[in-house]
Structures are given as C-alpha cells and as structure tokens.
Amino acid sequence: MLDVAAEGHFSTKERILGAAEDLFAQYGFAGTSLRQVTQHAEVNIAAVNYHFGSKENLVAEVFRRRLDELSDKRLTTLRAALTEQPGQLEPILAAFIEPALALTLDRHGGSAFVRVLARAYAEKNERLRKFLSDNYGHVMREFSKAIAGCLPDLGKEELHWRLDFVAGALTYAMADFGLIRRPSARAEKIHCQNAAAALIRFTAAGLRAP
Amino acid sequence: MLDVAAEGHFSTKERILGAAEDLFAQYGFAGTSLRQVTQHAEVNIAAVNYHFGSKENLVAEVFRRRLDELSDKRLTTLRAALTEQPGQLEPILAAFIEPALALTLDRHGGSAFVRVLARAYAEKNERLRKFLSDNYGHVMREFSKAIAGCLPDLGKEELHWRLDFVAGALTYAMADFGLIRRPSARAEKIHCQNAAAALIRFTAAGLRAP
DNA sequence: GTCTATATAAGGATAGAC
C-alpha cells in the first residue's frame, strides 16, 4: 500500500494516517520522519502539525484507528463464544486470533498495521505503552479470564506465561505474514484462514499441556 | 545495566558496544543517537567512527558479539541432544530455548540484548535482515531439520508455521522477561529456568498437536 | 587512540500569507 494513488480519494487527514502506517511499519516510529510521511501522502509538510499537533499524537492516532475496531470485534466474538459454546477453548482463541489475522487482508493498509503492532511491542516508549495499556488493556484481561475458566488446573503464573506465548506466536505470525505477497485476493484469504487454523491448533495444544 | 560504572574496566570499544546494546534495547536503532551512546559509554563522540566506521557497522557488531556465542551454544547443545537422545522433541527445544533465555541472566548486558533481538525482528531494514540471514540462517535451518525428524507426520507448510510460532513465543517471552526486575540473582535464575521449562512444555505440546 | 571543532544534512515544529 505504498502506492499512494490508491488513497487519492481520501481526506488529507486520512491520507496522512495511511502513509504514516505504511512507513511506521517499514522503518519504525523513530525511523520515519514527518517529511517522509507527508511526501508519501502527497500533502504539505505543515498539514501534520495542523491535523495532529505533533508526531507523538500522529502515532497514537495510527493505533486508535485500527485498535478500536479490532478490540470491538475481538470482544464481541469472545462474548458470543462464551454464551454459545461455554467451556470450550478453541472458540476463545479464534475470537482472539482471527480478527487480528483478518487485518492482514484489509485493502486499506491493515496489512501494514500488523507490522506496526509488532513494532509497538518492542518499543519501550513509556507514553506509547501507557496509551496502549490504558486504552486496550481491558481486552487482554477479559481474554485472560475466559481462558483461565477453561483451564482450572493451571497455576496463575503458568497461565500468565502461556498467554504471553500465545500473544508472541500471534504477533510473530502476523508480522511474517504481512511480508509475503500472494498472487490473488482469494489465495490470500485462504492462506490467512489456514494460518489462523494452524495457530489455533498450536496454541490450544500448548495451553492444554500438562 | 545502564549503570556505566559497572563497565568501567572495559576498553573503549567494549564500552561503546555495551552502551549501544542498552540504548538500542530501550529506544531502538533509529531512536538511539551516537551522541547518546558515547555519553553513556563515557567516551568521546569521535570514538564511534574511529572504532566502527559508521552507525550501521556498530549495529552489526552489537549483534555479532552475542549471536556468535548464542549460535555456537545452540548448535553444540542440539548436536549433543541428537546423538544422546535421538528422536526426542524436548531436548531439541531445550537446545533452542535455554541458551537464549540464559542470556537474560548475563551480568554484562545480555538482558538488554534479548530486547535488541525482539526489535531486530520488527525491523524491515534490508541490510540488517540480510546480515542476520547470511550469518545465522543456518542455525534455524538445522533446528528446522531436527524438529521435522521428530514429527514425520507433519506437513511441510504446517511445520513452517509452527516453527514461526515457536520463535515468536520465545522472542516475546525473552523480551517480556527482560523487563521484570527480580530481587536476587538466585531468584532470577530460578525464574529463568521456570520460564524455559514452561516454554518447552508449551511449544512441545503445540508442535505435537494433530 | 583520543580529543576539539566543524562540515553538512535532516529532523520537528511554527509563523504568517493566502
């Protein structure tokens, strides 16, 4: 989605967000200059400060735009799974994994965003971590509770580790996934579903390990 | 290990490497300036270019210093496991996981390096990726073959995904691990062993999933 | 090998015209 022409009919603000997402994914937050962003978005350099105030705010907005939707989708699916298929682990994992991997199929830069997410994890930037924790921490906590309910024999510490492993496997899978260019949208969709299914099998077995 | 005093008896070159490792872990490669590095190392700004030629070479040296040792340890342990305990999955995973997690116990900045590794993964920098692939790609290939030997029924594509999940879980675990400050060296060592054991259980079960 | 000083470029942010 480095092809800016594909974003030509969006507003200046949206064009900046799209370009920033692409570039942050490729070069990181510190490694991307606002000049690069505005150049790729084909807007004026001053537009960033007019619309976002600062680079830091722009970074936060890049996250908010995708994470609000992702979190909603995850929680809605989770709650449906808990009422319709109570006590089952796989539907919970599917609610966590599938909406995330589906982002890689998004035609408007979602595939870049999964790499941005992977970067955010490595980032030790306090402000960014606090922003993510404050705004989206409740999602992980709700999933954590749901999974714990399926695995009553697991110790609290062991559960915490294993959830970390699940998140790591997903992040890695998503970021790697975003690198591969597949021939058609159809092949891409099938590949994504296969990856999600494989990850659910893997993590379900791992979580159930004695 | 941001306490530079602890590195006072090292050479200028080693002090620079140590400071760079700490700062790269915390702020990323692009987010760390050579001025910060030389300031923390308590050496002159010109020393970086004298000893390393450029920032890019410094980054590569930071990796080489740790990865040469890590790769040796991993491969030695792997080969021993293959002859002494043939056909068993857990010893192979232990050879992959334990030397990496042991780095977090290193008194001389190894704990920072695991975060640097996590960052490198998110990095799309072509030069860095090529450097890592050229110099350390053979390690992953050897492990891949060993694990495939234990799981003859697994399809090639499925195996490839699952290895990605293992690497992701390990990277995540290591990076998270480096954040936690534990009271004593003894507690830290026990905690590290527990984490390694948990990760081996998790990934072994995941790899064996039907 | 280590310093000071500096060349040269790029960064974020803003002021003020339109």
Add this chain to the structure above:
DNA sequence: GTCTATCCTTATATAGAC
C-alpha cells in the same frame, strides 16, 4: 485548510591537533 519559508535542534561524519 493549505501553502511557503524559516527557526531551532539534533544528527552523522570527518578533519586535524595532540
């Protein structure tokens, strides 16, 4: 809301004295 022009800071890298 969007532009040009510019301020000010910081960056990498190097030249040349010691």
